Amino acid sequence: MKDYLIKKILLLIPLLFGITLLTFSLAKALPGDPVLSMVGERAQPEVIEKIRKEIGADKNIVEQYYGYLALLLHGEFGRSYYTNREVLSDILLKFPNTLKLALAAMLIAVPLGTGLGFLSAYRKDTITDRVISALSVTGLSIPVFWSGLLLMLFFSLKLRMFPPSGTGDFRFLVLPALTLSLPALGTLARITRTTVLEVLDMPFIKTARAMGIREVRIQAGHVLKNALIPIVTVIGLDFGSYLNGAVLTETIFGWDGIGRFIMEGIIKRDYPVIVGCVIIGTFVFVAINMVVDMLYHSLDPRVRFGEHNR
Amino acid sequence: MNTTGKAALLVILFIAVMSFSAPFMPWCNPGSINLDRIKEAPSLDHPLGTDTKGRDILSRILYGGRVSISIAVSAALLSTMIGLVFGLCSGYFGGKVDALLMAFVDLVLSFPTLLLAIAISVLFPPGIYTVVIAIVAVGWASFARIVRGQVLSLKEANYIEAAKATGCSTGRIILRHLMPQCIPFVLVVTGMKIGGYILVEASLSFLGLGAQPPMPTWGSMISAHRAYLTSAPWMVVAPGFMIALTALCFNVLGDSLRDRYGLKIRG
Numbered sequence: 128m129k130d131y132l133i134k135k136i137l138l139l140i141p142l143l144f145g146i147t148l149l150t151f152s153l154a155k156a157l158p159g160d161p162v163l164s165m166v167g168e169r170a171q172p173e174v175i176e177k178i179r180k181e182i183g184a185d186k187n188i189v190e191q192y193y194g195y196l197a198l199l200l201h202g203e204f205g206r207s208y209y210t211n212r213e214v215l216s217d218i219l220l221k222f223p224n225t226l227k228l229a230l231a232a233m234l235i236a237v238p239l240g241t242g243l244g245f246l247s248a249y250r251k252d253t254i255t256d257r258v259i260s261a262l263s264v265t266g267l268s269i270p271v272f273w274s275g276l277l278l279m280l281f282f283s284l285k286l287r288m289f290p291p292s293g294t295g296d297f298r299f300l301v302l303p304a305l306t307l308s309l310p311a312l313g314t315l316a317r318i319t320r321t322t323v324l325e326v327l328d329m330p331f332i333k334t335a336r337a338m339g340i341r342e343v344r345i346q347a348g349h350v351l352k353n354a355l356i357p358i359v360t361v362i363g364l365d366f367g368s369y370l371n372g373a374v375l376t377e378t379i380f381g382w383d384g385i386g387r388f389i390m391e392g393i394i395k396r397d398y399p400v401i402v403g404c405v406i407i408g409t410f411v412f413v414a415i416n417m418v419v420d421m422l423y424h425s426l427d428p429r430v431r432f433g434e435h436n437r
Numbered sequence: 438m439n440t441t442g443k444a445a446l447l448v449i450l451f452i453a454v455m456s457f458s459a460p461f462m463p464w465c466n467p468g469s470i471n472l473d474r475i476k477e478a479p480s481l482d483h484p485l486g487t488d489t490k491g492r493d494i495l496s497r498i499l500y501g502g503r504v505s506i507s508i509a510v511s512a513a514l515l516s517t518m519i520g521l522v523f524g525l526c527s528g529y530f531g532g533k534v535d536a537l538l539m540a541f542v543d544l545v546l547s548f549p550t551l552l553l554a555i556a557i558s559v560l561f562p563p564g565i566y567t568v569v570i571a572i573v574a575v576g577w578a579s580f581a582r583i584v585r586g587q588v589l590s591l592k593e594a595n596y597i598e599a600a601k602a603t604g605c606s607t608g609r610i611i612l613r614h615l616m617p618q619c620i621p622f623v624l625v626v627t628g629m630k631i632g633g634y635i636l637v638e639a640s641l642s643f644l645g646l647g648a649q650p651p652m653p654t655w656g657s658m659i660s661a662h663r664a665y666l667t668s669a670p671w672m673v674v675a676p677g678f679m680i681a682l683t684a685l686c687f688n689v690l691g692d693s694l695r696d697r698y699g700l701k702i703r704g
Contacts, residue, residue, distance in 0.1 A: 268685035273677030371551035412549040
């Protein structure tokens with residue numbers, strides 16, 4: 128476990144290097160001179176030189192990158208070009224909203240997705256199975272920005288049941304959470320089905336049956352228990368898809384989270400915002416993956432550390 | 438291939454043929470603006486209606502289909518090729534090479550797809566090639582993983598042993614003995630991934646990071662007209678339906694290919 132943990136954490140370093148290098152080159156590739164934009168085109172050359180020295184624009188590119196890393200380590204993500212607010216504090220302000228949305232979507236997707244998957248597996252090759260399989264593949268093929276707009280059109284604009292956009296109480300949460308849950312629901316139902324079918328195929332199920340153990344007990348004690356581990360892993364690892372989906376869903380429903388924040392940043396070319404969101408988003412994603420991965424390893428005794436080949 | 442798979446393939450072929458022949462159709466004018474006939478509901482003249490500039494939505498959808506399908510398919514093929522190279526080397530050489538390459542693969546896989554794609558799309562000037570780069574940058578890694586697994590199970594086979602014994606060079610073993618065995622298997626995975634890539638392309642162009650105007654794309658058609666959801670819903674419904682239909686058909690096709698060849702791939 129310790130070796131595994133160390134390996135994972137060591138992997139984090141190049142990852143963070145990679146993402147910061149990417150965002151740094153992003154900042155460098157931008158058109159325009161930051162000094163000129165600070166002092167204006169008509170400033171005296173001496174002033175320009177002085178500021179250039181002050182902000183380190185005269186140093187070479189490696190030193191600039193080090194400076195950039197140091198700033199990031201101090202939590203200095205810069206200020207938005209438009210609102211002049213600190214990017215990091217805005218991200219921290221908006222993150223709980225994204226989390227709320229993701230959790231609400233999970234609350235819909237997890238019970239429904241696994242339930243349908245189980246049902247589908249038990250009724251293999253029946254009409255029920257076909258319908259559920261068709262629905263789940265459809266669920267993961269529909270773009271969230273489209274299903275979201277259709278849900279909005281129907282439930283808020285036609286039926287006037289829910290507000291079409293905004294951040295707030297439960298009523299505001301329903302539609303975006305539903306939208307975000309659709310692809311996850313499809314993925315989960317499919318994976319649950321495959322996993323349960325695999326477990327049902329295992330020799331120990333046959334043994335249990337031969338031993339005359341009651342079917343209820345087989346299902347609850349043997350099948351469920353063994354199928355649950357991979358399913359739980361997928362639920363956790365799938366968290367990234369909520370992050371992806373959140374960018375689109377929040378934009379559509381005007382939900383004030385990280386997703387909408389980065390989207391607005393993209394539209395206005397507000398680079399500090401984009402960079403901050405990408406870095407924080409990646410970090411959160413990686414952190415969650417790591418936790419899930421470790422959970423998986425401690426849950427499943429069959430998996431030996433360091434030799435898993437998924 | 439089962440019936441659903443065949444049906445999906447037929448629909449894909451239909452969409453592809455319609456889209457790619459669109460430039461040769463005299464009635465297909467995605468760019469012609471007619472301000473006298475804006476936001477018209479579907480009619481005989483314009484089977485899917487017109488948009489806010491009076492442009493024919495059907496024409497724009499067909500042109501958008503060319504963009505979507507070309508991007509998704511070429512990104513899938515490129516990812517396959519890169520993944521094949523990485524996977525073959527990693528699986529065949531094993532040891533340090535394997536550890537290094539797979540660490541790199543792990544690294545790429547731990548990025549959230551859309552965020553990385555967004556970062557790349559912002560870095561390069563937006564356009565078709567940038568979208569392809571963004572998708573491939575994330576996509577190749579899962580291919581490398583899968584190919585590696587395949588090579589690991591193949592390289593113990595007797596015929597590889599025999600090839601070694603007869604003095605085949607390493608390059609020859611990889612290229613002539615291992616690769617041909619991997620390719621059919623990998624192509625199934627390629628097919629399974631295209632549906633997802635259609636969605637990524639649509640998402641990026643919805644966010645304004647895809648192919649740029651005046652080139653119509655399904656995603657940008659939706660984002661441009663979402664404000665008219667109540668007054669002219671067809672402007673949003675039609676392109677979204679095409680994204681969903683195309684992605685669905687590719688996913689169904691991928692599933693049926695996987696079942697046909699009895700492969701165990703999750704997803």
